Amino acid sequence: MSAEHLWYIPNQVRPGHRGDDTVQDHNSLDTLTSHAHALERHGFAGALLGTSWGRPDTFTVATALAARTTTFEPLVAIRPGFWRPAHFASAAATLDHLSGGRLRVNIVSGTDGQEAYGDGEADPAHRYARTREFLQIVRRLWTQEEVTYAGDHFSVTRSSLGPRPVVRGDRQHPRIYFGGASEAAERVAATEADVQLFWGEPLDGISERIDRLKRLSADLGREHAPLEFGLRITTFVRDTTEQAWADAEAKVAELAARSPEAEAWSARDRGRRTAVGQQRLLDLAARGEVLDDNLWTTPGRFGGGGAGTTWLVGSAEDVAKSLRRYQDLGVTHFVLSDTPYLREIERQGTRLLPLLRD
Numbered sequence: 001m002s003a004e005h006l007w008y009i010p011n012q013v014r015p016g017h018r019g020d021d022t023v024q025d026h027n028s029l030d031t032l033t034s035h036a037h038a039l040e041r042h043g044f045a046g047a048l049l050g051t052s053w054g055r056p057d058t059f060t061v062a063t064a065l066a067a068r069t070t071t072f073e074p075l076v077a078i079r080p081g082f083w084r085p086a087h088f089a090s091a092a093a094t095l096d097h098l099s100g101g102r103l104r105v106n107i108v109s110g111t112d113g114q115e116a117y118g119d120g121e122a123d124p125a126h127r128y129a130r131t132r133e134f135l136q137i138v139r140r141l142w143t144q145e146e147v148t149y150a151g152d153h154f155s156v157t158r159s160s161l162g163p164r165p166v167v168r169g170d171r172q173h174p175r176i177y178f179g180g181a182s183e184a185a186e187r188v189a190a191t192e193a194d195v196q197l198f199w200g201e202p203l204d205g206i207s208e209r210i211d212r213l214k215r216l217s218a219d220l221g222r223e224h225a226p227l228e229f230g231l232r233i234t235t236f237v238r239d240t241t242e243q244a245w246a247d248a249e250a251k252v253a254e255l256a257a258r259s260p261e262a263e264a265w266s267a268r269d270r271g272r273r274t275a276v277g278q279q280r281l282l283d284l285a286a287r288g289e290v291l292d293d294n295l296w297t298t299p300g301r302f303g304g305g306g307a308g309t310t311w312l313v314g315s316a317e318d319v320a321k322s323l324r325r326y327q328d329l330g331v332t333h334f335v336l337s338d339t340p341y342l343r344e345i346e347r348q349g350t351r352l353l354p355l356l357r358d
Helices: 029-042 058-067 085-098 124-143 183-192 203-219 241-258 262-269 276-287 298-302 316-329 341-351
Strands: 004-009 046-049 073-078 104-107 147-150 155-159 175-178 195-198 228-238 311-315 331-337
Touching (some): 004 341, 029 046, 046 058, 058 073, 085 124, 124 175, 124 183, 195 203, 203 228, 203 316, 228 241, 228 316, 228 341, 241 298, 276 298, 311 316, 316 331, 331 341
Parallel strands (some): 046 073, 104 175, 175 195, 228 311, 228 331
């Protein structure tokens, strides 16, 4: 199976995200564009733009970057509680049209201090039911002439779009990525998403989840093309295996020194309500510091979250071998990153990416 590789562009108000060393104008359009141009030069398909309240608006950033690039495909993270489905479908179709079909969408349903922007839906079951309706309306608006839909959370009457997304080959609209590891999340992914994104779990965990999602797709009567699978993970690459591990340990020691309370916080957080996917990552440390060949769980002890919780560490050959093993399981979308972001685009684009091309 062929795979495609994306990166992560930091979309942050404050500098220093996960150890990034760019401070001056760290989130200026020129700086972010330099990342996108570097990704184009090295053959990355595009990059994920993360979302949370209090960060720059992802859709605005994606629009600006699309205007300054030619092949770069923004993977825009958005929240159904922030957008109405028809409004989003129209905005996304417009950007897709203007960029020549380069938009990708990552749907995020997890909590985010949503009271700050007026989203009062805290119950997970209701949030995912709302996400299902959101995706159904958006996909229909992207592909049908006129849509009427009456749900528990959203409704539209005789709604239509102009323009609609770019149709190219099998592509009928922007690919829809989706995360989440709870039962409710997996049921939405199995029926409504195009790509299920996983965090950096060991191979056996990913294999188990792929098998379960395939069964759910069949059991729930999925109506779309088969669900695809992706991996969002930190890739820590150096010239040699030994250098990679030495540098990785030094970097985590630096993170620990800057946040001495992080390990204690992480331990306390285990007893609190946390996202199922994040909790799965934190629980990996109990299985060992290094899982499979080079999946390192230690960063999660010092405040690493999401893709920063586990790292694939090694030479370019080591990391490429590990990523290929995920690909053998059926993962075909990879969202990689490490910091400093721009330097690592250059390093991994030069040394790692060529090893991953089919």
